[in-house]
Amino acid sequence: MRTSDHYDVICLGFPIWYYGAPNVINTFCKDYDWSEKKLYLFATSGGSGIGKTAEKLMPYVTGAKIINAEVLQNADDLKNWVSKIER
Ligand SMILES: Cc1cc2nc3c(=O)[nH]c(=O)nc-3n(C[C@H](O)[C@H](O)[C@H](O)COP(=O)(O)O)c2cc1C
Structure with a gap:
């Protein structure tokens, strides 16, 4: 099991594939x-919303607390999403 001791807050981004994160x-x-990690998810999309992306990812990030998951369509969305990150 790999650890990431240097980080408490992790941002993870990906394109939405079939209403969730790509298998990779x-x-x-x-x-x-992922124990004790705060996880912020962001995604790009071809049109569908973030849907159940966070719920689908949960089995793969056991122990993480997913704080927020959003689709970012433009620079304003990105700024808004970044402003919500608790450091
Ligand atoms: C295999 C595949 C499945 C996809 N499924 C979805 C989907 O379910 N919902 C959606 O909004 N976009 C879907 N898309 C569009 C991607 O989310 C879109 O291509 C990506 O966000 C844009 O990033 P890119 O420029 O790296 O492709 C899919 C794209 C691919 C290649």
Whole structure:
């Protein structure tokens, strides 16, 4: 199991594929220890909303607290999303 001791807050971004994160993101996440991590998710999309993306990712980020998950369509969305991150 990999750890990321240097970080308490982690931002993870990906394109939405079939109403969730691409499988490669699940594969990447499942090898890490997410205990006590605050996780902020952001996604780009072809049109659908964020949907159940966070719920679908949960089995692969066991122990993490997913604080926020949003689709970012433009620079204003990005600024707004960044402003919500608790450091
Ligand atoms: C295999 C595949 C599945 C996709 N499924 C969705 C989807 O369910 N909902 C959606 O809004 N966009 C979907 N898209 C569009 C991607 O989210 C979109 O291409 C991406 O956000 C834009 O990033 P890119 O420029 O890296 O492709 C899909 C794209 C691919 C390639």
